[in-house]
Amino acid sequence: MGNPLDSLKGTIICGLILTVVMVVLANAIAA
């Protein structure tokens, strides 16, 4: 499997996944 950042689509998908992870993390900190 190649580096997902080699493609724009892979970059955006990684960014969206990171967004979900960040929201979960922020909610866990605030809980």
Place this chain on the structure above:
Amino acid sequence: MEYGMEYWTFFVRWLHVLCGVMWIGLLWYFNFVQTPTVPTIPDELKPAIPKHIMPVALLYFRWAAVGTLIFGLLLAWMNGYIGDALAIGLTSGSARDATIGIGMWMGIIMAFNVWYIIWPNQQKVIGLVECSADDKPKAARAAALASRTNTMLSIPMLYAMVSAQNM
């Protein structure tokens, strides 16, 4: 209109957003427009990019990153949450501090990437700094990956910045 602390907080936020639009706008121009279209440009026109477009684009890009960072940190200080935000809310247990703090750290990492990875390597790629023929592809790869990393981080970073305003 009164020019109290509330006004100046707004004013710094305005400067922060102005710089941020310039920075992320150019980042997205590089990643969404320039990089994908370079292979389709006729060879005789290609030198225009490193010789004419990139030096100007990178000038605004790297200084907009500095402006965004400085005005952002100043804004967090004026609002009284800089410490709790940099501790990503672990000191306050606040969802807003956690969210804005994660966004701030992403922005700080992105600005670091601009000044310490993208800019030094792009200087080699566009010929502002001498380097060997072997080093040029390595510099281009490092700059491209850091630029893509910043594009990836810009998505959650902007989510954090905007959503924290609604908490």
